[in-house]
Amino acid sequence: MTEWKPTACILCECNCGIQVLVGPDGRSFEKIRGDKLHPASAGYTCNKALRLDHYQNGRVGRLTAPLRRRADGEFEEIDWDTAISEITARLLEIKLRHGGESIFYYGGGGQGNHLGGAYAPATMAAFGMKYRSSALAQEKTGDFWVGARMFGHPVRADVEHAEVAFFVGKNPYQSHGFPRARTVLKEIHKDPARSMIVLDPVRTETAELADFHLQLRPGTDVYLLTAMAAILLRDNLIDAEWLAEHTTGADEVLQVLRAVPIEKYCAIADVDLDLVTAATHRLARAESVAALEDLGVQMNRYSTVVSYIEKLVWMLTGNLGKPGAQYAFTGLAALGHDRGHPMGEGPESPVAGAPIISGLVPCNVITEEILTDHPARYRAMFIESANPVHSLADSARMRAALEALELVVVVDVAMTETGRLADYILPAPTQFEKYEATFFNFDFPRNIFHLRHPVLPAPEGVLAEPEIHARLVEAAGVLGEDDYAPLRVALEQGREAFAMAFLGILADPAKSKLVPVLLYRTLGQTLPDGAAAAAMLWAAAYNCVRKFPQSVERAGYGTGLEAGERLFEAILTGAHGIVITEDDYDVTWNRLRGNKVRLDLTDLLEVLATLPDLDSDPGDWPFVLSAGERRAFTANTIVRDPDWRKRDGAGTLRMSETDAERLGVSAGDRVLLTTRRGSTEVPVEPTDRMRPGHLSLPNGFGLAVDDDNGKPVQTGVAPNELTEFDSRDEWVGTPWHKYVPARLDTVTA
Ligand SMILES: Nc1nc2c(c(=O)[nH]1)N[C@H]1C(S)=C(S)[C@@H](COP(=O)(O)OP(=O)(O)OC[C@H]3O[C@@H](n4cnc5c(=O)[nH]c(N)nc54)[C@H](O)[C@@H]3O)O[C@H]1N2
Ligand SMILES: Nc1nc2c(c(=O)[nH]1)N[C@H]1C(S)=C(S)[C@@H](COP(=O)(O)OP(=O)(O)OC[C@H]3O[C@@H](n4cnc5c(=O)[nH]c(N)nc54)[C@H](O)[C@@H]3O)O[C@H]1N2
Numbered sequence: 001m002t003e004w005k006p007t008a009c010i011l012c013e014c015n016c017g018i019q020v021l022v023g024p025d026g027r028s029f030e031k032i033r034g035d036k037l038h039p040a041s042a043g044y045t046c047n048k049a050l051r052l053d054h055y056q057n058g059r060v061g062r063l064t065a066p067l068r069r070r071a072d073g074e075f076e077e078i079d080w081d082t083a084i085s086e087i088t089a090r091l092l093e094i095k096l097r098h099g100g101e102s103i104f105y106y107g108g109g110g111q112g113n114h115l116g117g118a119y120a121p122a123t124m125a126a127f128g129m130k131y132r133s134s135a136l137a138q139e140k141t142g143d144f145w146v147g148a149r150m151f152g153h154p155v156r157a158d159v160e161h162a163e164v165a166f167f168v169g170k171n172p173y174q175s176h177g178f179p180r181a182r183t184v185l186k187e188i189h190k191d192p193a194r195s196m197i198v199l200d201p202v203r204t205e206t207a208e209l210a211d212f213h214l215q216l217r218p219g220t221d222v223y224l225l226t227a228m229a230a231i232l233l234r235d236n237l238i239d240a241e242w243l244a245e246h247t248t249g250a251d252e253v254l255q256v257l258r259a260v261p262i263e264k265y266c267a268i269a270d271v272d273l274d275l276v277t278a279a280t281h282r283l284a285r286a287e288s289v290a291a292l293e294d295l296g297v298q299m300n301r302y303s304t305v306v307s308y309i310e311k312l313v314w315m316l317t318g319n320l321g322k323p324g325a326q327y328a329f330t331g332l333a334a335l336g337h338d339r340g341h342p343m344g345e346g347p348e349s350p351v352a353g354a355p356i357i358s359g360l361v362p363c364n365v366i367t368e369e370i371l372t373d374h375p376a377r378y379r380a381m382f383i384e385s386a387n388p389v390h391s392l393a394d395s396a397r398m399r400a401a402l403e404a405l406e407l408v409v410v411v412d413v414a415m416t417e418t419g420r421l422a423d424y425i426l427p428a429p430t431q432f433e434k435y436e437a438t439f440f441n442f443d444f445p446r447n448i449f450h451l452r453h454p455v456l457p458a459p460e461g462v463l464a465e466p467e468i469h470a471r472l473v474e475a476a477g478v479l480g481e482d483d484y485a486p487l488r489v490a491l492e493q494g495r496e497a498f499a500m501a502f503l504g505i506l507a508d509p510a511k512s513k514l515v516p517v518l519l520y521r522t523l524g525q526t527l528p529d530g531a532a533a534a535a536m537l538w539a540a541a542y543n544c545v546r547k548f549p550q551s552v553e554r555a556g557y558g559t560g561l562e563a564g565e566r567l568f569e570a571i572l573t574g575a576h577g578i579v580i581t582e583d584d585y586d587v588t589w590n591r592l593r594g595n596k597v598r599l600d601l602t603d604l605l606e607v608l609a610t611l612p613d614l615d616s617d618p619g620d621w622p623f624v625l626s627a628g629e630r631r632a633f634t635a636n637t638i639v640r641d642p643d644w645r646k647r648d649g650a651g652t653l654r655m656s657e658t659d660a661e662r663l664g665v666s667a668g669d670r671v672l673l674t675t676r677r678g679s680t681e682v683p684v685e686p687t688d689r690m691r692p693g694h695l696s697l698p699n700g701f702g703l704a705v706d707d708d709n710g711k712p713v714q715t716g717v718a719p720n721e722l723t724e725f726d727s728r729d730e731w732v733g734t735p736w737h738k739y740v741p742a743r744l745d746t747v748t749a
């Protein structure tokens with residue numbers, strides 16, 4: 001029992017490799033350390049990984065039997081056969097009456113678990129489900145859409161090798177987003193030849209390490225970034241030759257930038273013109289700039305337009321396809337890929353007619369798709385590994401929407417805010433009790449993948465997601481032994497024969513969507529150590545070889561059919577994570593549409609050309625609330641046990657010292673925080689890091705967990721009790737959680 005086992009931290013998209021020492025009780029993590037053998041994190045972890053025992057063994061409301069909600073609202077335990085057959089019957093019945101497209105799929109994985117969600121498309125196909133979404137459609141779809149139109153392939157920033165790191169509404173010291181973030185930030189800070197530029201209204205831990213902190217007025221990034229782009233043009237810092245070689249549409253962009261009132265825009269953003277100029281010149285002088293934008297702008301005014309102008313700033317300075325700049329990455333899944341349809345020409349949601357980006361319905365329109373008489377409204381929801389009642393805008397409205405549905409099925413490890421409203425909850429093993437992986441693999445030039453092996457046995461009564469999907473698909477009557485038999489016969493002759501038989505299935509449109517379960521029930525059964533859930537990765541490995549043959553070859557897997565098998569074998573056995581592809585920086589150009597970048601997105605340029613003066617009268621709402629900040633002890637709602645936090649256990653409202661003084665409150669005092677949507681009491685934390693007029697609440701708080709007497713106790717404020725579903729991006733519908741108009745009142749004790 002006392003041996004270090006490799007796995008990964010599941011609390012953010014970095015998924016740092018860790019090793020755990022399981023205690024003599026066979027279930028607790030006695031010790032956790034960074035895994036030096038992990039190819040990306042190389043032993044690094046942040047403070048959070050070391051407290052993962054609270055996810056595994058804490059007071060979380062763990063579920064170990066399927067639950068069915070009774071008419072009186074209480075849950076009762078049922079056995080798996082009953083759960084699967086009842087859910088199947090009800091889904092089929094809804095399909096018969098309203099069509100499978102009235103069953104909406106949500107989720108499919110949080111920060112550490114995407115393998116189960118990879119099997120969900122089979123369930124969707126079995127019941128005719130058509131529409132889906134996930135948390136990506138409340139943060140990243142604007143970025144994906146703009147990226148798809150400009151590049152035709154998702155790109156990422158090589159912060160590690162950049163001369164200048166440029167962070168726009170991102171605090172990597174807390175939120176990470178690239179490997180070994182804190183180490184890399186400190187390296188840049190210490191190196192006089194490198195610089196860091198940060199756009200953030202808050203003096204974050206990252207801003208403190210920066211050479212240029214542009215501490216702008218919240219929600220004004222579009223002005224500041226447009227001014228920066230205009231300064232590039234005004235001061236002759238644009239490499240016209242490079243643009244002519246690698247891009248189209250530069251002239252249209254430059255024409256708009258020529259007319260920008262630079263001084264006025266800096267004044268609107270409330271940042272000193274000289275500082276903006278100096279930062280822009282530093283960026284333009286650099287050999288390489290790596291830019292990361294995140295929620296500070298993606299959940300804020302002009303979000304999609306900001307995603308565009310942010311990319312123009314580093315494109316106009318030639319920062320693509322070279323070390324330390326942006327690159328087009330490989331991967332086992334097409335995460336972040338979008339077709340880049342012009343607005344109105346792509347797929348749309350059935351009721352609201354909202355654009356579907358990267359296959360995802362905007363999260364903020366989900367309630368509109370349900371709370372209506374429209375005949376095409378969603379009637380049921382299948383929610384896997386997500387907590388939308390807590391994580392999506394306007395929790396009260398989300399609860400009303402779930403209650404209006406005929407059927408809600410939730411797959412989770414614990415009782416959650418969303419689970420409480422489900423008709424059925426199906427319990428899954430934790431991420432340390434099963435094979436698991438994520439598709440957040442964006443590394444470059446060596447991209448990695450980590451199939452984590454279970455480090456603990458699963459308790460009786462839970463079923464891993466791939467098994468749940470297989471049972472549902474079989475119960476729906478679309479797959480059975482007759483379908484598996486020929487594949488099993490082929491398997492006996494070897495993988496090559498299996499690959500051939502499998503290709504035959506892909507040619508049959510009715511069966512091709514059921515591939516995940518077909519693989520799971522055939523190839524999966526032959527994989528060692530119960531690794532059936534890895535079966536999908538066999539197809540993913542082959543797909544990776546097909547899409548990136550040279551990159552896979554360079555990583556040492558050879559070519560053709562053999563490369564697919566060798567890559568899959570390496571994934572299966574590489575318990576510490578492995579390198580899947582190796583590139584050179586030039587390859588980015590080959591991956592772009594037409595090998596060029598399109599700079600002129602005319603619809604978005606039009607917005608940049610006609611930015612209004614900022615409205616200055618805040619009316620009843622003198623504060624801007626940033627609802628959902630990443631802090632030292634936040635991790636979405638993955639760790640439910642409140643005791644996991646070593647600090648900030650209450651989840652304070654941060655505010656400027658000036659505002660605190662004016663209100664007459666000091667640290668720990670409670671105030672009444674009011675938005676258009678709701679009111680709540682919260683303790684304050686005055687700090688000189690905040691601008692006057694700006695407030696910040698942490699994310700991931702407000703979860704209710706039973707205390708020792710079985711009484712649910714809520715810790716902190718659930719941010720989305722305060723947010724509105726219709727406060728959102730004009731283009732792709734992402735929420736403006738970082739720009740919530742708010743008011744504060746003192747409360748008398
Ligand atoms: N500790 C921790 N790390 C996490 C997570 C977690 O829950 N906890 N969650 C993970 C997930 S799912 C995600 S998506 C990422 C998100 O990672 P980030 O986007 O980095 O996290 P946030 O703290 O939400 O927002 C980033 C910054 O935006 C700033 N901001 C607010 N308003 C504005 C504005 O008007 N303009 C600008 N320029 N900035 C503004 C905030 O002050 C904040 O510092 O973090 C991941 N990592
Ligand atoms: N106001 C506001 N709202 C926000 C944000 C914000 O900044 N402000 N941030 C948003 C962002 S960027 C994101 S990404 C979302 C995240 O929100 P969600 O996508 O809802 O994801 P999580 O909070 O990570 O919840 C994951 C769920 O998975 C469960 N789980 C854990 N392990 C497993 C497993 O192995 N199997 C299964 N089936 N379930 C498991 C957990 O118990 C939890 O219920 O929140 C968003 N909401």
Ligand code: SF4
Pocket residue numbers: 009010011012013014015016044045046047048049176
């Ligand atoms: S929370 Fe920290 S340790 Fe865990 S994956 Fe993210 S950066 Fe790594």
Ligand SMILES: [Mo]
Pocket residue numbers: 135139
């Ligand atoms: Mo996120």
